[in-house]
Amino acid sequence: MTTETRADDLLRLDRQLCFSLHAASRAFTGVYRTVLKDLGLTYPQYLVMLTLWEHGELPVKEIGDRLRLDSGTLSPLLKRLETAGLVHRRRSEEDERSVVVTLTPEGEALRARAAGIPLHMARAAGLTLDEFQTLRTLLTTVTTNLDHAAL
Amino acid sequence: MTTETRADDLLRLDRQLCFSLHAASRAFTGVYRTVLKDLGLTYPQYLVMLTLWEHGELPVKEIGDRLRLDSGTLSPLLKRLETAGLVHRRRSEEDERSVVVTLTPEGEALRARAAGIPLHMARAAGLTLDEFQTLRTLLTTVTTNLDHAAL
DNA sequence: CACAATTCAGTTGTGCACAATCTAGTTGTC
DNA sequence: GACAACTAGATTGTGCACAACTGAATTGTG
Numbered sequence: 038m039t040t041e042t043r044a045d046d047l048l049r050l051d052r053q054l055c056f057s058l059h060a061a062s063r064a065f066t067g068v069y070r071t072v073l074k075d076l077g078l079t080y081p082q083y084l085v086m087l088t089l090w091e092h093g094e095l096p097v098k099e100i101g102d103r104l105r106l107d108s109g110t111l112s113p114l115l116k117r118l119e120t121a122g123l124v125h126r127r128r129s130e131e132d133e134r135s136v137v138v139t140l141t142p143e144g145e146a147l148r149a150r151a152a153g154i155p156l157h158m159a160r161a162a163g164l165t166l167d168e169f170q171t172l173r174t175l176l177t178t179v180t181t182n183l184d185h186a187a188l
Numbered sequence: 189m190t191t192e193t194r195a196d197d198l199l200r201l202d203r204q205l206c207f208s209l210h211a212a213s214r215a216f217t218g219v220y221r222t223v224l225k226d227l228g229l230t231y232p233q234y235l236v237m238l239t240l241w242e243h244g245e246l247p248v249k250e251i252g253d254r255l256r257l258d259s260g261t262l263s264p265l266l267k268r269l270e271t272a273g274l275v276h277r278r279r280s281e282e283d284e285r286s287v288v289v290t291l292t293p294e295g296e297a298l299r300a301r302a303a304g305i306p307l308h309m310a311r312a313a314g315l316t317l318d319e320f321q322t323l324r325t326l327l328t329t330v331t332t333n334l335d336h337a338a339l
Numbered sequence: 340c341a342c343a344a345t346t347c348a349g350t351t352g353t354g355c356a357c358a359a360t361c362t363a364g365t366t367g368t369c
Numbered sequence: 370g371a372c373a374a375c376t377a378g379a380t381t382g383t384g385c386a387c388a389a390c391t392g393a394a395t396t397g398t399g
Contacts, residue, residue: 054320055216055309057327059235060256062213063356064334065206070357071338081385084210098347105211108348110386117384134347134394158206163333168326169205175315175323176208182314183215187222214386221387232355249377259378261356268354285364285377 068161072154076147081106082118083151089124090148094139096129123147219312223305227298232257233269234302240275241299245290247280274298 069080078086081104088103089095101111115138118124123144129135164172220231229237232255239254240246252262266289269275274295280286315323 054313054324054327055220056235056255057324057331058213058216061327061331061334062209063256064331064338065209066356068334068338069206079384084207096347104207105214106385107387109350109388112349114385132347132395136348161334161337162205162330163337164326164330168329171322172326172330173205173208175319175326176205176212178319179313179315179323180208180212180215183212183219183312186312186314187215187219217386230354247377257355258357260358260380263379265355283365283377287378 065158065162068158072157076150077121081110082114083154085111085114085118086123086144086147086151089138089140089144090151094137096135096137097126098135100138118144216309216313219309223308227301228272232261233265234305236262236265236269237274237295237298237302240289240291240295245288247286247288248277249286251289269295 066080069083073080073083076083084104085100088100092099097108097111097115101107106114115124115126119126122141125139125141126136127139129137159169162169217231220234224231224234227234235255236251239251243250248259248262248266252258257265266275266277270277273292276290276292277287278290280288310320313320
């Protein structure tokens with residue numbers, strides 16, 4: 038258990054960790070910002086497009102669950118993507134409460150122009166494959182733990 | 189070098205990494221949100237208070253450098269802290285361009301009430317001391333690399 | 340069938356992140 | 370001393386995160 042280690046160490050490390058997590062998150066989105074500028078996308082919009090490219094049409098609820106975003110964030114974001122001509126929204130026939138988001142031909146076409154981004158970002162992050170996997174695993178662990186603690 | 193590893197692996201991992209970093213960052217601030225609610229602070233406000241508790245009075249520029257926040261973020265944030273009675277702002281006598289932020293007695297007093305937070309968060313994250321250190325090191329590395337790539 | 344509980348989107352309001360721009364004050368160079 | 374270059378902070382505008390709420394549609398239970 039973590040609680041057995043010395044409190045001082047945890048204090049200092051928590052402090053450094055919250056700084057570095059915050060900083061890393063913003064450093065990442067900062068690089069994404071410049072890379073995505075050509076495509077006219079923001080980073081969260083790119084995340085939405087990624088899920089649509091992978092899964093095809095999805096209800097808003099599904100997108101929110103996958104990206105951990107609620108309707109207050111997704112509704113205006115999806116409207117901007119629709120205004121940009123990348124997606125289309127329509128009420129589901131089976132369940133009128135649900136809105137299904139589909140890609141327009143323009144949205145589908147953007148996929149090719151975005152193809153180089155993941156490799157570019159991976160290189161920019163400059164980690165080895167092992168480091169990548171370790172980092173992702175640790176982040177997933179803290180997220181799970183924090184979600185569980187947030188009761 | 190990272191570029192020698194297989195592109196496919198990097199694509200998939202970058203994808204997973206950007207999701208998990210985003211998710212972890214929000215999971216962290218989510219827990220901080222509930223913990224800080226009693227103190228009437230948001231997470232970025234807490235970061236500012238932490239630096240003031242540690243270093244005493246600081247010019248806005250110093251705070252921004254330490255937390256990687258610019259004036260567009262700090263100006264309104266510091267005004268809210270001033271409205272809440274936690275800090276005081278005054279123009280520097282040596283350099284009239286600079287604004288020095290100091291703690292009020294209330295701001296100083298809040299320190300005691302916030303003392304338990306780091307340990308609480310460290311426990312909520314639920315990592316071992318080694319994992320903490322590994323995570324922090326990796327995050328610092330990617331941040332440095334990304335900042336360097338953002339030219 | 341009726342009706343309470345639930346689910347899904349959307350809206351509103353607050354706060355942070357950041358780009359672009361502005362003003363005032365400072366410094367360097369001639 | 371004059372003027373260009375620079376620096377610190379503030380302001381404006383766009384977009385995201387999230388809480389709280391509304392309203393419509395659906396589902397479960399008696």
